[in-house]
Amino acid sequence: MRYSGFKVIKEALTGHKGWKPAWRDPDPQPHYDIVIIGGGGHGLATAHYLASVYGQHKVAVIEKGWIGGGNVGRNTTIIRSNYLLDGNEPFYEFSLKLWEGLEQDLNYNAMVSQRGIMNLIHSDAQRDVFIRRGNAMILNGADAEYLDLAQIKKEYPFLNFDDARFPIKGGLAQRRGGTVRHDAVAWGYARAADSRGVDIIQNCEVTGFRIEDGKCLGVETSKGFIGAGRVGCAVAGNSSRLMAKAGMRLPIESHVLQAFVSEGLKPVLPGVITFGAGHFYVSQSDKGGLVFGGDIDGYNSYAQRGNLPVVEDVCEGGMAIMPMIGRARLLRMWGGIMDMSMDGSPIIDRTHIDGLYFNGGWCYGGFKATPASGYAFAHLLARDEPHATATAYRFDRFRTGHMIDEKGMGNQPNLH
Amino acid sequence: MIINHPLLGPRDSAEFVYLGAAALMDRPDPETASAEDWHDYAYLRDNPAGPHRELWFHEGGDRSILIVTRDTTTHEITGVELAREVASK
Numbered sequence: 001m002r003y004s005g006f007k008v009i010k011e012a013l014t015g016h017k018g019w020k021p022a023w024r025d026p027d028p029q030p031h032y033d034i035v036i037i038g039g040g041g042h043g044l045a046t047a048h049y050l051a052s053v054y055g056q057h058k059v060a061v062i063e064k065g066w067i068g069g070g071n072v073g074r075n076t077t078i079i080r081s082n083y084l085l086d087g088n089e090p091f092y093e094f095s096l097k098l099w100e101g102l103e104q105d106l107n108y109n110a111m112v113s114q115r116g117i118m119n120l121i122h123s124d125a126q127r128d129v130f131i132r133r134g135n136a137m138i139l140n141g142a143d144a145e146y147l148d149l150a151q152i153k154k155e156y157p158f159l160n161f162d163d164a165r166f167p168i169k170g171g172l173a174q175r176r177g178g179t180v181r182h183d184a185v186a187w188g189y190a191r192a193a194d195s196r197g198v199d200i201i202q203n204c205e206v207t208g209f210r211i212e213d214g215k216c217l218g219v220e221t222s223k224g225f226i227g228a229g230r231v232g233c234a235v236a237g238n239s240s241r242l243m244a245k246a247g248m249r250l251p252i253e254s255h256v257l258q259a260f261v262s263e264g265l266k267p268v269l270p271g272v273i274t275f276g277a278g279h280f281y282v283s284q285s286d287k288g289g290l291v292f293g294g295d296i297d298g299y300n301s302y303a304q305r306g307n308l309p310v311v312e313d314v315c316e317g318g319m320a321i322m323p324m325i326g327r328a329r330l331l332r333m334w335g336g337i338m339d340m341s342m343d344g345s346p347i348i349d350r351t352h353i354d355g356l357y358f359n360g361g362w363c364y365g366g367f368k369a370t371p372a373s374g375y376a377f378a379h380l381l382a383r384d385e386p387h388a389t390a391t392a393y394r395f396d397r398f399r400t401g402h403m404i405d406e407k408g409m410g411n412q413p414n415l416h
Numbered sequence: 417m418i419i420n421h422p423l424l425g426p427r428d429s430a431e432f433v434y435l436g437a438a439a440l441m442d443r444p445d446p447e448t449a450s451a452e453d454w455h456d457y458a459y460l461r462d463n464p465a466g467p468h469r470e471l472w473f474h475e476g477g478d479r480s481i482l483i484v485t486r487d488t489t490t491h492e493i494t495g496v497e498l499a500r501e502v503a504s505k
Binding site: 238240241244249250251252253254298299300301302303307309342398399411412413414 | 417428429430434436437451452455456458459460461462463464465468470486488489490491
């Protein structure tokens with residue numbers, strides 16, 4: 001069923017009796033060409049691009065809970081492609097281009113809003129670094145714009161321009177960045193994949209892999225064995241737990257990242273703003289809540305909730321750049337579990353087991369990557385070779401010294 | 417989180433710096449270890465969901481390193497030892 005304005009009007013006049021579930025609820029078949037573990041944004045995007053671009057139709061997505069119940073519904077909904085390094089920037093720019101055409105591709109309103117993102121600059125040295133990053137973005141086909149103090153004052157008059165400790169010196173803007181309604185991304189991909197014959201199997205937990213002679217033959221699940229030509233794992237947050245069932249240890253630690261939403265306010269923020277002297281980012285949702293976050297808590301966790309020191313740190317960051325935020329009451333706060341990799345960059349690669357493929361290590365930047373991650377993982381699963389924009393995301397980069405370390409922190413996952 | 421320091425009593429976790437799994441204390445022998453051993457030591461982690469032995473450096477206190485046993489699914493701390501005492505055993 002195609003959605004359209006005409007359909008909405010027709011249903012409104014006939015009592016909304018013609019809407020159908022957006023996806024089926026099938027029982028698993030005994031064998032698929034490709035099984036994707038993880039019904040989050042990345043897994044569902046992978047299924048959509050497998051079916052729509054790579055002509056694969058015997059595909060299943062299996063999910064232990066309900067689809068979209070993990071990090072795709074827990075992030076701060078920001079999209080951008082403002083990276084520095086060659087291994088990253090073409091990939092994230094590819095992702096941003098896919099976001100720009102996403103709603104037409106999926107026939108689904110994901111509320112993609114290119115309201116822009118602006119990274120504040122607080123020192124002369126930081127200005128040099130940000131302008132260098134802006135140049136790297138432009139070289140890779142993205143957009144970047146340096147804003148001087150006068151422009152920032154004009155566009156963001158509510159910021160704290162009177163701070164001797166963290167003076168605002170300028171900003172790096174990416175006008176094509178913005179926000180997306182995150183749940184709708186999962187639902188839109190699910191509906192599009194389902195319409196092309198992909199089976200989305202919820203409440204089906206993987207309990208193990210069937211591996212014989214170094215080849216993965218399928219997965220053992222709470223709904224029985226499901227055979228597969230190829231198995232792709234996209235369960236970031238829980239990657240180590242899942243891959244341990246295949247005997248693998250990963251270059252990943254799981255950490256909790258908290259996010260916050262204030263009560264609904266009239267429009268006050270024109271786009272996404274980030275603090276350059278601390279770690280704080282904020283935007284305003286279409287419902288009016290200020291959506292903001294900061295650093296990870298910094299210790300291994302699978303608890304999906306954090307602790308108070310980081311709450312204090314995030315709120316201090318908010319107060320430092322935007323004192324008016326102190327007038328807003330906090331409505332909700334929650335935590336999500338991040339795959340923190342050893343260099344801060346993701347992995348989309350084969351494993352040493354034939355037919356078993358891995359997608360994870362997204363740190364806390366996975367949401368913006370959803371379309372390109374799905375596209376690149378679909379490419380890898382269908383063709384057994386990496387997508388052109390994801391060739392650097394290999395397991396063996398830690399062995400060969402080809403780390404992609406945007407922050408230059410080394411193998412300290414809680415510092416990325 | 418409150419970490420029950422063996423010498424100083426209950427302390428706020430914000431006084432500490434987290435250094436990762438306690439397994440990092442078992443460094444490969446530089447005389448005999450292969451490049452593969454170093455790769456596994458430096459980059460691979462067990463990352464369990466459940467009890468986890470981990471290093472917390474008391475930077476805002478007595479600068480000792482503690483081995484904290486903590487459940488990563490609940491944040492409950494069930495054991496705290498001085499790393500230097502564990503290392504000298």
